[in-house]
Amino acid sequence: MSEDNWDVVVIGGGGAGLAAAVSAAEQGASVLLFESQTELGGSTQLSAGLFTAAGTSVQRGLGIEDTAEKFFQHYMDLNHWILKPGLVRAFCENAGPTLEWLIGLGVEIPARESANAHMPGLCQAGVEDVWRGHVPKDQGYGLVQVLDKARRERGVEVVMNTRVQALVVEDGSVVGVVADDIEVRASAVVIASGGFAQNKDLVDRLYPFANRGGDSLFVVAAPGSQGDHLKFGEQVGAAVTGEGWGLMLPTAYFQRYHHWQSGFPPKSRIYVNGDGRRFMDEDASYAVSTGIIDAQEGGAWVVFDEKARLNLPAGYADWAPERILEEVDSGRTLRADSLAELAGVMDVPAGALEAAVARWNEQLPNGADDDFLRHRTLANKGSTANPDPIDEGPFYAARLLPAELVCTHAGVEIDSNAAVLDQTGRPVDGLFAAGEAGAGILGLRYVGGGNAVANALTMGRIAGLSAARTARGESTATSAAMTTAGI
Numbered sequence: 001m002s003e004d005n006w007d008v009v010v011i012g013g014g015g016a017g018l019a020a021a022v023s024a025a026e027q028g029a030s031v032l033l034f035e036s037q038t039e040l041g042g043s044t045q046l047s048a049g050l051f052t053a054a055g056t057s058v059q060r061g062l063g064i065e066d067t068a069e070k071f072f073q074h075y076m077d078l079n080h081w082i083l084k085p086g087l088v089r090a091f092c093e094n095a096g097p098t099l100e101w102l103i104g105l106g107v108e109i110p111a112r113e114s115a116n117a118h119m120p121g122l123c124q125a126g127v128e129d130v131w132r133g134h135v136p137k138d139q140g141y142g143l144v145q146v147l148d149k150a151r152r153e154r155g156v157e158v159v160m161n162t163r164v165q166a167l168v169v170e171d172g173s174v175v176g177v178v179a180d181d182i183e184v185r186a187s188a189v190v191i192a193s194g195g196f197a198q199n200k201d202l203v204d205r206l207y208p209f210a211n212r213g214g215d216s217l218f219v220v221a222a223p224g225s226q227g228d229h230l231k232f233g234e235q236v237g238a239a240v241t242g243e244g245w246g247l248m249l250p251t252a253y254f255q256r257y258h259h260w261q262s263g264f265p266p267k268s269r270i271y272v273n274g275d276g277r278r279f280m281d282e283d284a285s286y287a288v289s290t291g292i293i294d295a296q297e298g299g300a301w302v303v304f305d306e307k308a309r310l311n312l313p314a315g316y317a318d319w320a321p322e323r324i325l326e327e328v329d330s331g332r333t334l335r336a337d338s339l340a341e342l343a344g345v346m347d348v349p350a351g352a353l354e355a356a357v358a359r360w361n362e363q364l365p366n367g368a369d370d371d372f373l374r375h376r377t378l379a380n381k382g383s384t385a386n387p388d389p390i391d392e393g394p395f396y397a398a399r400l401l402p403a404e405l406v407c408t409h410a411g412v413e414i415d416s417n418a419a420v421l422d423q424t425g426r427p428v429d430g431l432f433a434a435g436e437a438g439a440g441i442l443g444l445r446y447v448g449g450g451n452a453v454a455n456a457l458t459m460g461r462i463a464g465l466s467a468a469r470t471a472r473g474e475s476t477a478t479s480a481a482m483t484t485a486g487i
């Protein structure tokens with residue numbers, strides 16, 4: 001090895017890139033990682049670190065029996081079987097072993113029930129029948145710290161503040177990258193540059209659904225999410241998949257900050273549609289909630305009363321009582337002394353709104369929501385006190401829409417070795433991808449909290465192993481996915 005001839009170069013130092021770098025180095029590869037920003041971590045560092053996996057020691061510690069097979073079935077069903085089963089299968093097989101690998105590196109996930117994405121332990125990730133949401137201590141920041149320590153211990157070099165400009169391609173093979181106008185040669189390259197949520201042109205082209213957020217759209221992905229993977233993919237004629245998919249969280253139109261309850265309203269509020277009717281469990285996982293909201297003709301509203309405005313639970317900065325009054329004064333949040341009047345300004349049938357609120361008042365404030373089963377999701381979140389009835393005027397209505405853009409799913413298509421495929425479906429020699437950059441696993445439906453971090457770290461780990469094997473001159477016909485899963 002010489003300094004300008006590395007075994008593996010990794011583009012991007014978020015979750016996928018760090019996992020790839022550590023796993024390649026574990027194979028004895030010399031690894032150089034480029035990060036465009038002044039610190040490592042990307043969106044992974046901003047995340048709750050929630051990690052979906054099946055058959056783990058954490059689940060076993062809680063007496064939960066689970067298998068990759070069940071995870072796979074659930075994943076495919078939720079995605080209408082439009083993803084490639086072999087690739088998803090490899091992911092589901094490897095998510096559990098990757099979680100154990102992380103625990104071995106120092107990530108702490110206690111075997112205890114967790115009520116939310118900020119309490120270390122095991123929580124309900126989405127709409128799975130057994131809980132698969134693994135919440136690590138110190139969240140995404142904790143994951144990045146552990147991986148960064150592991151990469152330092154394994155001698156992975158990092159070049160910060162340096163955005164890789166292009167791949168070096170010779171005779172159809174990837175043989176390095178260009179950064180700071182300097183060519184750096186490598187036997188294999190891993191693209192782990194994240195998604196494109198911060199690149200408006202790419203969002204318009206590949207995830208226009210995000211624009212349903214209109215003026216309320218806010219992007220929480222890390223600033224480095226510029227979509228460079230698509231530019232690199234173009235250089236080698238890579239296939240692109242996952243167009244039109246990503247994760248938008250439902251929010252009240254005035255929300256601007258990501259917080260740990262993102263995607264859910266504070267208690268004692270209900271959602272109604274353009275017919276003035278309640279239509280969903282307001283605490284439903286965003287595995288399904290955005291789709292349900294988007295399916296409502298005439299949009300959706302959050303309805304609440306004066307008591308709810310004033311008695312705000314902790315952690316909902318955007319919903320502060322005085323903020324709501326500012327929104328009312330601006331005319332954007334609606335207010336009326338009676339539900340019938342409120343229905344009038346919302347332009348929904350008054351009888352339906354009154355019936356929806358009456359039905360709510362007789363149900364969940366008394367402990368059960370027979371219509372939408374919200375009592376079950378609230379209980380899973382450790383919520384013990386019943387929500388209040390909506391019965392104290394004035395009453396309020398605010399537009400609800402998917403407006404928080406978290407991550408994007410369109411990227412260069414990969415196979416189960418994390419090898420990038422060209423438009424004929426063949427692997428591109430010397431090129432691997434993972435995380436939001438490497439597409440095919442994050443699908444039509446986000447399978448619940450933990451889907452994207454699990455994808456980034458699991459496929460990053462596989463990409464690193466595959467890249468190290470390529471550097472050793474081994475064929476990728478030996479499945480890296482099967483090796484990491486211990487199969």
Ligand SMILES: Cc1cc2nc3c(=O)[nH]c(=O)nc-3n(C[C@H](O)[C@H](O)[C@H](O)COP(=O)(O)OP(=O)(O)OC[C@H]3O[C@@H](n4cnc5c(N)ncnc54)[C@H](O)[C@@H]3O)c2cc1C
Nearest residue numbers: 012014016036042043044047164194224435436450452453
């Ligand atoms: C606020 C928030 C909360 C979230 N919570 C969760 C959660 O709890 N669970 C979950 O599963 N998912 C969550 N997600 C989504 C998840 O965090 C991401 O999808 C996942 O971490 C992406 O990992 P990645 O490695 O692909 O990208 P990133 O972690 O974004 O890393 C990509 C890195 O590449 C760098 N880069 C980009 N271009 C270049 C270039 N040309 N050269 C060099 N470097 C480059 C970027 O700066 C960045 O550091 C959350 C996302 C956000 C924003």
